[in-house]
Amino acid sequence: MLAGAAGVAGTVLFGGTAQAAACGPDVELRARPDLAVTVRSRAGWGANENHRFDSAGKEIWPAEFYKIQAVTVHHAGYDDGKDPVAAVRDIYYNHAVTSGYGDIGYHLLIDWNGVVYEGRYSGTDCVPVLNPSGLAVNAAHVVNYNAANVGICLLHNLSTVQPTQAALDALTRTAAVLCSLSKLDPTATIKYTNPINNKTATVPSLSGHRDWAETECPGNLLYPQLPQIRANAKKLL
Secondary structure: OOOOOOOOOOOOOOOOOOOHHHOOOEEEEEEEOOEEEEEEOHHHHOOOHHHHEOOOOOEOOOOOEEOOOEEEEEEOOOOOOOOHHHHHHHHHHHHHHHOOOOOOOOOEEEOOOOOEEEOOOOOOOOOOOEOOOOOEEOOOOOOOOOOOEEEEEEOOOOOOOOOOHHHHHHHHHHHHHHHHHHOOOOOOEEEEEOOOOOOEEEEEOEEEHHHOOOOOOOOOOOHHHHHHHHHHHHHHO
16 A cells, blocks of 8 residues: 655656657566566556646656665555456546645556556656666655655455465566566565665565555565565566
């Protein structure tokens, strides 16, 4: 679940625009020719890009980019399991409009069918999460520890519903791609330092939200499976 947008200020290295609709319905996040994940683009799931701008047409939350230090797993904590695209749109509206962030707080989302969705807007190159220099867009998913921390949210309340094998497989492969791109060992423990506010934390490189804060997220039925996901992700590297 979302944990606030604190720590989103910083040097803007790559500004966002309203051109996300130019991307096709599916895009790719690739580490190697044999290690990639297909991602449903913002255009593909129907993101209303107007939510990112105020009434004067100014982008509410300009994109900022940092070298990836960690990957953090979340669960949505709700949804009825009937329409994953509607769930993604609902999360987007809740973060961007209701909470006033100006965008969704997660970098990527994964549904129970194993479909991966592009979250936070990262520019016009149609590559999710990253800018052309390979830096990750800042998001809002772990308060005080957002910058350089990639957030992946699995749909459903995973304290009451078991994650599907399709979702776990997609999470494993997505984590492996991100770890390969950032040269992270998914089984390691790292010392994270927020490049904006200098707050530090010693956490697994592939962590659950509760490794950073007092929360049930990413769900009592998913969190115990993270050690196996880490091990399986490492096998893909």
